[in-house]
Each structure stands twice: as structure tokens, then as C-alpha cells.
Amino acid sequence: MEFKEAKNKFVQSWGALxxxxxxxxxxxxxxxxxxxxTEAVSMEEIMEELQISRGNASMNLRALxxxxxxxxxxxxxERKEFFIAEKDLDELAVKIAKERSKREIKPALKVLKEVSTIKTNKSEEEKHFVEQTGKLYDFVLxxxxxxxxxxxxxxxxxxxxxxxxMK
Amino acid sequence: MEFKEAKNKFVQSWGALxxxxxxxxxxxxxxxxxxxxTEAVSMEEIMEELQISRGNASMNLRALxxxxxxxxxxxxxERKEFFIAEKDLDELAVKIAKERSKREIKPALKVLKEVSTIKTNKSEEEKHFVEQTGKLYDFVLxxxxxxxxxxxxxxxxxxxxxxxxMK
DNA sequence: TTAAACTTTCAAAAAAAAATGAAAGTTTAT
DNA sequence: ATAAACTTTCATTTTTTTTTGAAAGTTTAA
Incomplete structure (x- = not known):
């Protein structure tokens, strides 16, 4: 496989993942x-390489x-802006983990706490609901x-x- | 919050997550x-509760x-089929982890291995590509x-x- | 065997998500 | 101040994903 093909394959696969x-x-x-x-990359170059519009590039760079x-x-x-990625993988993983925790897990925990602490009557159904969502809360927490x-x-x-x- | 509201909130939130x-x-x-x-649930009941079509219920149950x-x-x-979820959370997490590994991580690893082992010329660009994808391979592995x-x-x-x- | 009681499939429709591109906005150099 | 060089925004379009529902398929009981 030559470089250009490999590069393309990597970019496509990372996108799919x-x-x-x-x-x-x-x-x-x-x-x-x-x-x-290796170098910081301009929006222009990104648009060219991925064949995407300026608006699309702008919005996704902002998201990143x-x-x-x-x-x-x-x-x-240079007048224009260039972009560069966090390349250290530990740092990258930490940032993604923290962000997903903040954006998704924390709000989910909030809901789980709420629903698992409702007052129940004595029905099996309600007791099981509280028990199961309670366990889920503990687990996710x-x-x-x-x-x-x-x-x-x-x-x-x-x-x-x-x-x-491993040990 | 009353039970019905809590149940609905849980189902909606789990869907969003x-x-x-x-x-x-x-x-x-x-x-x-x-x-x-508590009980196994029929397709009929699922359709009713979530207000979805029979086809939708059937396909997503198959996926689950x-x-x-x-x-x-x-x-x-009873003639019809009933459905029941794995309720043990450790077991659930293990199954999801294994499945995602098999479906998504393993194929990504394959690609990373391929692209990180190409023959490179002496250009910085190609060397950096191989190095970076190689590190990614090691990390994901x-x-x-x-x-x-x-x-x-x-x-x-x-x-x-x-x-x-924690210790 | 047949017909009723179910489930699955899949082409078409609907909904949701993403992308476009041009106008509006911003910054910088003169 | 202004105009060139850029970036952002967002209404509209396009693409992708999901859902529908009816026809086809399957199983079971009589």
C-alpha cells in the first residue's frame, strides 16, 4: 500500500469509527x-482534502x-488560522473521557438518581423499578x-x- | 414524581443516551x-408502550x-413470544463490551495495523504518519x-x- | 390441510442529521 | 475609514438513518 492510499484509508476508517x-x-x-x-493545517486545506464546504469545516473545527x-x-x-490536533494519546483519551462524562454520563446519572428515589407503593412493579434503576445508578456512578x-x-x-x- | 412519569423519563433518557x-x-x-x-413482555405491549410499529419493534428486538x-x-x-432483558449489570456490560470490541474495535485495529506498516520513503510526512498510526494501534490494542x-x-x-x- | 395467530421482511415514506453556500460578521493592514 | 482577507452563521438542500405497514413467511391447533 502506498502512502496516499494508506492516509485515505486511515481518514475514512476513523470517520466510520x-x-x-x-x-x-x-x-x-x-x-x-x-x-x-506534522504541520498546522488551514481550513482551506481541510476543505480541499476532505472535499467539504467551508461551513462544514468551520462548524466541525469549532466542535473539535x-x-x-x-x-x-x-x-x-499569515492572516488565516491554522489548526493542530492534540497528538498525545493519553491526553486525548483523558479529554474525550472527561467531556463525555460531563456531557452525557453526568446528566444520565442525574436522571437515574431522580427516578430511583421516587416514593413507591407496595406493587412489585414499582419496587422492581426503583431497585433496578438504583442498581443502574450505582453502576454508572x-x-x-x-x-x-x-x-x-x-x-x-x-x-x-x-x-x-494484568497482574 | 409518580411512577408513570419516572418510568417514562427513564425510558426516554436511556434512549437519548x-x-x-x-x-x-x-x-x-x-x-x-x-x-x-418484572415480567417478560410481548411485542404487542412494546408497540403499545412506545407507540412504534410492528416492523420497528421486530427489527430492534432482533438487534437486541x-x-x-x-x-x-x-x-x-401462549402462542406469542415474550421478551426479557439481561438484568445483571455486570453481565450486560461484559456483553456490550465484547460485542463492540468484536464489531468495531477489532476492525479498526486491522486497519491501523495495515496503514502503520506501509513502506515509507524518507519524507517527514510519511514517517510521522507511520509513527502516529503505530502509536494509535498500540494504544487501541x-x-x-x-x-x-x-x-x-x-x-x-x-x-x-x-x-x-482506588487504592 | 387449512386457517388463524403470530413474526419477519423490505420497499417506500418520514424523520433526523449533516452539509451547503452565500450573506453577515470580524479582523487587520493601510 | 475602508477594503481585503478571512471566519461564522443559518435557512435551505442533501444525505443518512429510522420507521412504517402491508405482503410474505412461519408455526400451531384443530
Whole structure:
């Protein structure tokens, strides 16, 4: 396989993987592109490479920056903006984990807490509901805490986790 | 909050959470419904409760069964089929993890291996591509292995992990 | 065997999500 | 101040995903 083909395959696959995990395909593709670029990349280049519109590029770059995994960079003498990705994988994973926790897990926990603490009458149905959502709350909370803890390690958390788990 | 409201809130929220993680909303809602039901539930009841068509119910139940987290049940004397969810949360997490690994992570690893092992010329660009995708391969492989290991514990893996991590 | 009671399939419709592109907005150099 | 060089916004269009519902398929009871 030659470079151009490999690059294309990587960008496409990363986009597809993103979709499967609830991330907009183009957003994942832009991220892939920036991950493998040595240099900061302009919007122009991104549009060209992925064959997307200016609006699309702009909005997805904004989203990537909101996630904290892509940064703007200004080149001296250049008027336009360039973009660069967080390339450290530990850092990347930590940021994604924190963001998904904040945006999705925390709100879900809030709902689980609410619904699992309703006053019930003595019916089996209601008792089981409270029990099951309560267990779910505990489980998700525990998982979220592990995520928190693990991301505190900051550097090389996955490698350290591997050591702990595997032994 | 009264029971009916809580139940509805739970089902809706579980559906929304599913969407954000790449799982069809209706599929997640059906799963939520089955999770909190004491009894096995018929397709008829699911259609009624979620206001969805027969085809939709049928297809999403099939998908849930393919994931191995919902089972068919036959009640004696009854002609129609009833459905019941895996309610043990450790078991549920293990199944989801294994399935996502098989369907999504393994294929992504295959691509990463392919593209990270191309023959490169001496250009910075190509060297960086191989290096970066190589690192990504190692990272994803390690994460997938942790998932494997953790799901081998089978019972109460999350609780055990909490102990390991927190200490 | 047949017909009633179910379930599945899949082409078509509907809904949801993403992308476009041009106008509006912003910044910078002169 | 203004105009060139950019970026953002958002109503509209396009694409993708999901849902529908009716026909085809299956199973069971009589």
C-alpha cells in the first residue's frame, strides 16, 4: 500500500469509527487528518482534502475545539488560522473521557438518581423499578468514578492500568 | 414524581443516551423498558408502550437479541413470544463490551495495523504518519486488551476494578 | 390441510442529521 | 475609514438513518 492510499484509508476508517460512537463522521475525519499532519493545517486545506464546504469545516473545527482536542494556531505573517490536533494519546483519551462524562454520563446519572428515589407503593412493579434503576445508578456512578480516577493519572494511565489489571 | 412519569423519563433518557453512543434510540428504549419489567413482555405491549410499529419493534428486538442482551421467552399456553432483558449489570456490560470490541474495535485495529506498516520513503510526512498510526494501534490494542481482561472477571468486575484503581 | 395467530421482511415514506453556500460578521493592514 | 482577507452563521438542500405497514413467511391447533 502506498502512502496516499494508506492516509485515505486511515481518514475514512476513523470517520466510520466516529459514526459508530456517536461522533459526526466529518468531525472524526478532520481529527484524523490533523492527527497525522506534522504541520498546522488551514481550513482551506481541510476543505480541499476532505472535499467539504467551508461551513462544514468551520462548524466541525469549532466542535473539535469545544472538545478541547484541536487548537488554533497563528503563523507569523499569515492572516488565516491554522489548526493542530492534540497528538498525545493519553491526553486525548483523558479529554474525550472527561467531556463525555460531563456531557452525557453526568446528566444520565442525574436522571437515574431522580427516578430511583421516587416514593413507591407496595406493587412489585414499582419496587422492581426503583431497585433496578438504583442498581443502574450505582453502576454508572462507579464506572464514572473509575474514569475520573484513571484520568487523574494523566500520564500513561492506560499503561499503568494494564500493569494493575494484568497482574 | 409518580411512577408513570419516572418510568417514562427513564425510558426516554436511556434512549437519548443510546443515541449519543451510536445506538438506535428505539433499540435503547426497548431495552430500558425490558430492564425495568418484572415480567417478560410481548411485542404487542412494546408497540403499545412506545407507540412504534410492528416492523420497528421486530427489527430492534432482533438487534437486541443479536447483541445477546435480550432473550425470547415462551409462556406455556401462549402462542406469542415474550421478551426479557439481561438484568445483571455486570453481565450486560461484559456483553456490550465484547460485542463492540468484536464489531468495531477489532476492525479498526486491522486497519491501523495495515496503514502503520506501509513502506515509507524518507519524507517527514510519511514517517510521522507511520509513527502516529503505530502509536494509535498500540494504544487501541492495549485498551482492547484491558477490556478483554476485565470482562474475564465476569462477576463484579467493576467493583473489583474500583478496589484496584482506588487504592 | 387449512386457517388463524403470530413474526419477519423490505420497499417506500418520514424523520433526523449533516452539509451547503452565500450573506453577515470580524479582523487587520493601510 | 475602508477594503481585503478571512471566519461564522443559518435557512435551505442533501444525505443518512429510522420507521412504517402491508405482503410474505412461519408455526400451531384443530
Amino acid at each position: 466516529g459514526s459508530q460512537w456517536g461522533i459526526n463522521k466529518t468531525m472524526a475525519q478532520i481529527h484524523a487528518l490533523l492527527m497525522i499532519s 475545539m469545544d472538545w478541547g482536542i484541536v487548537y488554533k494556531e497563528h503563523k507569523p505573517g 462507579k464506572a464514572d468514578n473509575v474514569l475520573d480516577k484513571v484520568t487523574e493519572y494523566k500520564d500513561n494511565w492506560l499503561a499503568k492500568l494494564v500493569v494493575k489489571i | 443510546g443515541s449519543q453512543w451510536g445506538i438506535n434510540k428505539t433499540m435503547a428504549q426497548i431495552h430500558a423498558l425490558l430492564m425495568i419489567s 437479541m443479536d447483541w445477546g442482551i435480550v432473550y425470547k421467552e415462551h409462556k406455556p399456553g 492495549k485498551a482492547d486488551n484491558v477490556l478483554d481482561k476485565v470482562t474475564e472477571y465476569k462477576d463484579n468486575w467493576l467493583a473489583k476494578l474500583v478496589v484496584k484503581i
